[in-house]
Amino acid sequence: MSIIQTILDLGASVMMPLIILIIGLIVGMKPIKALRAGLTVGVGFIGINLITGTMGTYMTPIIEGLQKNWHMTLDTYDMGWPVSSGIAFSNGSLVVAMFIILIAINILMLIFKATDTLNVDLWNFWHFIMGGALVYALTGNFVMGCIAGGLYGGTVLFLADKHADKIKDFLGYPGVTITTQSFPLMLYICMGIDWLLDRIPGINKIHFSLTKLNPKISFLGEPLFLGFILGFILTLIGGLGWEAALAAGAGMAAVMFILPRMVKILMEGLSPLSNAAQSFMSKKFPGRKVNIGMDLAVLLGDKEIITMAMVMVPITLLLAVVLPGNKLLPFTDLPALTYFMAAPVIAAKRNSFRSLFIGIIVIIGMLYIATDLAPLFTSVGQSSGLVEAGTKSVSALSGGGELIAWIIVKITSIF
DSSP: OHHHHHHHHTOHHHHHHHHHHHHHHHTTOOHHHHHHHHHHHHHHHHHHHHHHHHHHHHHHHHHHHHHHHTTOOOSEEEOHHHHHHHHHTTOHHHHHHHHHHHHHHHHHHHHTTSOOEEEOOGGGHHHHHHHHHHHHHHHOOHHHHHHHHHHHHHHHHHHHHHTHHHHHHHHSOTTEEEOSTTHHHHHHHHHHHHHHHTTSTTGGGOOOBTTBOOGGGGGGGSHHHHHHHHHHHHHHHTTOOHHHHHHHHHHHHHHHHHHHHHHHHHHHHHHHHHHHHHHHHHHHSTTOOOEEEEOGGGGTTOHHHHHHHHHHHHHHHHHHHHSTTOOEEOOTTGGGHHHHTHHHHHHTTTOHHHHHHHHHHHHHHHHHHHHHHHHHHHHHHHHHTSSOTTOOOEEOGGGGGOHHHHHHHHHHHHO
16 A cells, blocks of 8 residues: 555656656557657646636635635535545545456456546546545445445546547647546536527527637737736736736746646647557557546646636636625635636537536536535545545546446435
8 A cells, every 4th residue: 555655656757768668668658669669658748737726826816806706605625626535635544445346347348348538647547536435425335435436437548538529629649538537427528518508599690709819919829918907907806916917927838838738748748658558459459449547647738727717717706706605715726727618618618608607507516416425425534634624625626527426326325
């Protein structure tokens, strides 16, 4: 267990190169090429983490300013995904059992053709483990927790196949799909909402993108200018003054300019593995293709996703205030809105109007799910020691994205 925990503590930027190297060797890549692919993916992840960390540095004061100005007094604290992942990895027995179960499920589903996705994103197994931990906390039954986590992971693998073509069209890279959290199900829901919007007269005629403006002002849609403008305006709305606004504008311009390049580096490392895996599968199983299941981070280089995430920051806080029954005070996970806005933007085909509409519906759902899961999150967090005893209520906005886990929890609670 100590070896596994040590590897997990290294994070995705170290885990992923190791996984890419091992799988690359298995599918027939030369050692140097497999190592180069793994290291390139690691560099990409480090770059993405650095840039999203920079985004958090500038967004945190803005969020605090908005909360102060709007006198927000909600009583469930947003502990964020870093604490959530720590809680998921805190139960050693569950972690070991879930890793074995999830890898076995993936292999069996590939053998029996229930999926064509090979999930190499082992770091994000923590989402499935968290689902198992919630059911374990609810029932007190370890086996039920393992079944729940396995069901969560298996469902994601099944659904990830179905949207692989959608991801290929969006990214421009074949053979890659997304297996993070409940993203596959979330994408289908967003596509369903987009389908409904297509059938509403008037609404279906609105086509607008913040990143594709009138030719005379098209420069405002460039990542540099758009990042600066959004960072500047959001800081002023947060009441932080001109100096902070200029600094935030420059910082967000850097985020929008550099992040796509970091994702491109990551994909440069992933493409050789995808090609080698396809070649391996065609030799072993003629006519069959395999998709590489990856972290949602590979989508974050899209400027429409980054733009809509920034626009959604004040909207998310406003929704938290006005929604009846919501108890979550969004904070720690707000800089991670880039992850949550990926499905709306993909479903809306980069139409900013539809992305915003769908994104609002998604965030409303996430706030209510996070509120509903708060008692379980608090219980599991206190048991792990990562949430202090006596803490009234904690949850995570990202916990609202655990849609499949929430469904499993609600079904389990009936029995």
